[in-house]
Amino acid sequence: xxxxxxxxxxxxxxxxxxxxxxxxxxxxxxxxxxxxxxxxxxxxxxxxxxxxxxxxxxxxxxxxxxxxxxxxxxxxxxxxxxxxxxxxxxxxxxxxxxxxxxxxxxxxxxxxxxxxxxxxxxxxxxxxxxxxxxxxxxxxxxxxxxxxxxxxxxxxxxxxxxxxxxxxxxxxxxxxxxxxxxxxxxxxxxxxxxxxxxxxxxxxxxxxxxxxxxxxxxxxxxxxxxxxxxxxxxxxxxxxxxxxxxxxxxxxxxxxxxxxxx
Ligand SMILES: Cc1cc2nc3c(=O)[nH]c(=O)nc-3n(C[C@H](O)[C@H](O)[C@H](O)COP(=O)(O)OP(=O)(O)OC[C@H]3O[C@@H](n4cnc5c(N)ncnc54)[C@H](O)[C@@H]3O)c2cc1C
Numbered sequence: 001x002x003x004x005x006x007x008x009x010x011x012x013x014x015x016x017x018x019x020x021x022x023x024x025x026x027x028x029x030x031x032x033x034x035x036x037x038x039x040x041x042x043x044x045x046x047x048x049x050x051x052x053x054x055x056x057x058x059x060x061x062x063x064x065x066x067x068x069x070x071x072x073x074x075x076x077x078x079x080x081x082x083x084x085x086x087x088x089x090x091x092x093x094x095x096x097x098x099x100x101x102x103x104x105x106x107x108x109x110x111x112x113x114x115x116x117x118x119x120x121x122x123x124x125x126x127x128x129x130x131x132x133x134x135x136x137x138x139x140x141x142x143x144x145x146x147x148x149x150x151x152x153x154x155x156x157x158x159x160x161x162x163x164x165x166x167x168x169x170x171x172x173x174x175x176x177x178x179x180x181x182x183x184x185x186x187x188x189x190x191x192x193x194x195x196x197x198x199x200x201x202x203x204x205x206x207x208x209x210x211x212x213x214x215x216x217x218x219x220x221x222x223x224x225x226x227x228x229x230x231x232x233x234x235x236x237x238x239x240x241x242x243x244x245x246x247x248x249x250x251x252x253x254x255x256x257x258x259x260x261x262x
Contacts, residue, residue, distance in 0.1 A: 003027035006110055006120035008098045008133050010035065014126030015083040019054055022091055030118065031087075032110070033127075034097035044079070056086060098127065101136045134252050143248035149201035150247075151218045153239035155193045160184055160231055163191060171225055176200065178225045182232055193235045197221055204246070214242035 005021060007014045010033035018031040051060050059082055084092065097113040101123060110118045125133025129143055163184035171178045179198040186192050197218065218236055226232055236242075 003122060004107075004120045005029045005122045005124065006108070006118055007031040007124045007126055008110070009033055009125070009127035009131075010080070010084070010092060010094070011126060011128055012080055012083065014124070015080060015087065016050060016054070017124060017126060018091055019083055019087050022087060023054060027122075029091050030093060030120070031091055032093045032096040032098060032112065032118070034113075035094040051083070054086075056082065059086075098132050101133060129248065134250075138252035140250075140252040143250050145202070145204055146247040146249050147200055147202055148198070148247040149203065150196065150198045150245040151214060151221070151242065152194055152196040152245075153215065153218055153236045153242045154185075155235050155238040156191070156240060157238040158184075158191055158193060159235040159238060160193045163187075163193075169226075173225050178221075180222075180226055180229070180232070182235060193238075195222075195232050195235045195239075197225070201246075211240075211242045214244045215239060217244070218242055 003026070005027045007018055007029065010018070010031045014031050014033065018029055021027065021029045048060060051057065063078055063082055093116075095114070096116055098110055099113050100111045102109045102111075107119045107121060108123045110120065110123065112118075123133060125131045125137070127133055135141070160182060166183040167181060169180045171180055176199065179196075181196040181198075182194065184191055184193050195218075199221075215236065218239075219233075222229065222232055222236060
């Protein structure tokens with residue numbers, strides 16, 4: 001009997017798994033995704049070895065902004081598309097949002113929001129931080145904001161005087177601590193100057209925030225926390241992309257190394 005594997009989620013995790021299983025002929029593979037558009041820059045280090053093992057080295061290096069050291073992507077979606085294009089099209093089902101899973105002695109039944117129903121022997125939850133698969137298997141809620149926040153900016157205009165240096169500072173302000181870093185990723189015309197601010201924050205990061213809103217937030221914070229840091233301000237001012245990250249605790253399981261919330 002051929003094992004039926006259903007992968008829920010075709011982010012980079014689900015796609016690489018689908019590619020690996022199909023390439024090595026492991027069962028009947030189907031990957032399902034609601035496929036929202038997303039983007040953002042990505043720096044890929046050691047994990048590029050996995051893509052190389054899957055025979056994607058050439059196309060990966062050709063697409064990466066800076067193929068030598070850290071592979072730097074201006075748009076993470078290009079990376080997904082690269083893997084997607086290398087998988088037989090009959091394996092991928094886009095436009096399918098998983099709603100529920102039920103299981104009996106024989107198989108798992110997957111029901112999608114568009115009414116499609118699929119049966120599988122193995123289900124892999126690769127459906128990201130708000131995973132429906134995880135919530136259903138562990139019967140748990142949404143991840144909880146852990147109170148840490150990290151905001152950073154990326155500028156292709158070379159502002160930092162010495163790209164070889166990485167600056168790491170700890171600044172105390174009004175009883176709060178801020179971790180401030182700046183460094184340069186990539187080289188020559190692929191260089192990006194990056195500034196990062198990490199802090200405690202109970203403010204929830206909204207997925208509606210676009211890069212401009214995040215940039216304004218970063219400017220406001222850095223002018224308060226590091227008013228005299230001119231290089232930092234110039235790098236943020238010139239940034240084309242800004243990101244806002246929050247760390248979360250999974251309610252499904254907690255990894256041992258995560259700090260206690262208190
Ligand atoms: C701003 C930002 C910057 C980052 N920078 C880096 C970096 O530089 N380097 C790095 O290595 N990592 C970086 N990361 C982390 C990296 O993006 C994630 O680790 C990676 O995307 C996780 O991949 P994934 O496939 O597990 O999940 P995701 O990329 O989240 O993919 C999950 C997929 O599941 C789908 N899905 C969700 N729910 C359903 C459902 N109910 N039914 C069907 N499909 C569903 C979604 O559409 C999505 O395609 C960054 C993350 C962020 C947010």
